[in-house]
Amino acid sequence: xxxxxxxxxxxxxxxxxxxxxELNFCRHKSFWCNNRGKETPKFFDGFELEKLFxxxxxxxxxxxxxxxxxxxxxxxxxxxxxxxRHYALMTDNMYKEFLxxxxxxxxxxxxxxxxxxxxxxxxETLSVDSDIAGHDPSKIIFVDISHDSTERDRAIxxxxxxxxxxxxxxxxxxxxxxxxxxxxxxxxxxxxxxxxHSDSDGQxxxxxxxxxxxxRDEHEFVLDWACNFYEPDDHKFVELCKCIFENTIKEQKxxxxxxxxxxxxxAFYMLINNYYFELIEFFAQNQNxxxxxxxxxxxxxxxxxxxxTIPSNFSDLDVLKEYLNxxxxxxxxxxxxxxxxxxxxxxxxxxxxKTKILISLLNNLLKSGEKKRRQTAV
Numbered sequence: 001x002x003x004x005x006x007x008x009x010x011x012x013x014x015x016x017x018x019x020x021x022e023l024n025f026c027r028h029k030s031f032w033c034n035n036r037g038k039e040t041p042k043f044f045d046g047f048e049l050e051k052l053f054x055x056x057x058x059x060x061x062x063x064x065x066x067x068x069x070x071x072x073x074x075x076x077x078x079x080x081x082x083x084x085r086h087y088a089l090m091t092d093n094m095y096k097e098f099l100x101x102x103x104x105x106x107x108x109x110x111x112x113x114x115x116x117x118x119x120x121x122x123x124e125t126l127s128v129d130s131d132i133a134g135h136d137p138s139k140i141i142f143v144d145i146s147h148d149s150t151e152r153d154r155a156i157x158x159x160x161x162x163x164x165x166x167x168x169x170x171x172x173x174x175x176x177x178x179x180x181x182x183x184x185x186x187x188x189x190x191x192x193x194x195x196x197h198s199d200s201d202g203q204x205x206x207x208x209x210x211x212x213x214x215x216r217d218e219h220e221f222v223l224d225w226a227c228n229f230y231e232p233d234d235h236k237f238v239e240l241c242k243c244i245f246e247n248t249i250k251e252q253k254x255x256x257x258x259x260x261x262x263x264x265x266x267a268f269y270m271l272i273n274n275y276y277f278e279l280i281e282f283f284a285q286n287q288n289x290x291x292x293x294x295x296x297x298x299x300x301x302x303x304x305x306x307x308x309t310i311p312s313n314f315s316d317l318d319v320l321k322e323y324l325n326x327x328x329x330x331x332x333x334x335x336x337x338x339x340x341x342x343x344x345x346x347x348x349x350x351x352x353x354k355t356k357i358l359i360s361l362l363n364n365l366l367k368s369g370e371k372k373r374r375q376t377a378v
Contacts, residue, residue: 029044029045029046030044030046030048030049030117030272031046031117031118031235031238032044032049032117032238032242032269033049033272033273034242034273044272046117047117049115049117049272050115050116050117052301052302053115053268055301058268058298058302059112059264061297061298061301062112062264062267062268062298063110063112063264064290064291064294065263065267065283065291065294065295065298066110066258066259066261066263066264066267067258067259067263068103068110068259069258069259070102070103070106072258072259072260073106073109073110073259073260074102074106109261110259110260110261110264112261112264112265113223113227113232113261113262114232115232115265115268116232116233116238117233117238118233118234118235118237118238119170119233119235121169121170121171121235122169123158123166123167123168123169124166124167125164125165126157126165126166126167127164127165128162128163128165129163129165130162130163131163132163133161133162133163134161134162135161135163136161137161138161139158139159139160139161140158140159141156141157141158141168141172141176142157142158142159143155143156143176143180145180151177151181154173154176154177156173156176158172170234170235174234185228186228186229187229190229190236191225192207192209193207193210193213193222193225194207194210194226194229194236194240195207195209195210196210196236196239196243204239204242204243205243206243206244206247210222210243210244211247214244214247214248214251217253217256219244219248219253219256219257219262220256220257220260220262222244223241223244223257226240226241241265241269242269245266245269245270249270249275249278252278252282254266254278254279254282255282255286267279267295267298271295271298271299271302272302276295276299277354277355277358279295280292280295280358280362281357281358281361283295284358284364284365285361287365289316289317289320289365290316292320292362292365293316293317293319293320294316296310296319296320296323297310297319310322316369317366317369317370317373320362320365320366320369321366323362324359324362324363324366327355327358327359327362328359330355331355331356331359
């Protein structure tokens with residue numbers, strides 16, 4: 001019976017469903033969900049969130065939200081070896097064909113960074129040999145340096161001074177890989193730009209150098225460098241992305257990451273952390289009806305509810321009308337609750353004002369969309 005229990009526990013640890021301190025047999029909250037006091041309408045565990053992010057419909061909608069600005073995608077960048085300028089004489093057809101090739105090539109720059117849960121910072125005990133305890137005061141690390149092993153599956157174990165033999169922690173695994181298989185583009189020490197610290201509430205926040213860099217609107221540069229330095233499932237990479245995303249939302253700088261490979265992850269982060277008002281407001285202010293409609297479609301996928309299912313034949317304007325009716329009904333229900341109830345069920349003050357502003361923006365967007373549709377029909 002004990003062996004069977006051990007097998008079951010290991011299976012659930014691999015699925016990341018086991019080991020929460022509150023319960024012995026339940027899912028744990030995803031690390032991509034923030035803990036900054038903003039309530040989320042749904043519980044997300046790590047395995048479910050990874051599966052949701054790679055869903056075909058979610059990926060398609062996120063890609064549509066990213067935008068496709070060729071001037072932005074081919075903008076000036078700091079690189080090591082710039083290529084020589086090339087001048088050519090072209091006919092109109094050749095020029096159009098060249099632009100088409102550049103547009104298809106630009107799709108490569110919009111490939112999303114994988115959204116992964118961080119590797120658990122735990123080591124598995126392989127054996128305990130008390131006979132050799134105290135033989136050496138230092139840890140002894142054994143590394144498989146065969147060339148057919150990858151960085152991910154390379155066998156690395158640690159012998160503790162007390163005789164315990166365990167698997168390497170993620171940081172130890174990374175350091176040993178760096179020693180035997182160096183990568184010239186990755187410095188050994190973590191750049192000061194990526195340093196984070198804890199505030200008075202214990203939350204991880206951006207460091208001073210990172211804040212100065214973000215103040216210059218260099219979000220894409222920082223995230224690109226982080227993708228090169230860290231692995232997607234590195235705990236520090238997840239914390240860094242969360243800090244940058246929170247700063248971007250707080251400073252209302254979504255346009256800085258629009259038409260980049262990081263906007264899809266940012267939009268997904270905003271939706272799972274109850275920032276969808278800010279995302280819809282961003283597209284509404286830019287008169288992007290398709291962006292608003294696809295954000296609403298994403299909301300319906302992430303938070304499924306049969307009463308608010310969007311028919312497949314609905315146009316962007318139809319989706320916008322339906323969502324507008326729902327939030328207007330929410331405002332009316334909120335007024336009735338305030339009149340007939342003293343409970344705290346109704347919307348909070350800031351949410352109420354934010355919803356009214358959003359209704360005004362969506363009404364203006366709907367009017368302009370209806371006007372364009374009538375002009376097109378004529």
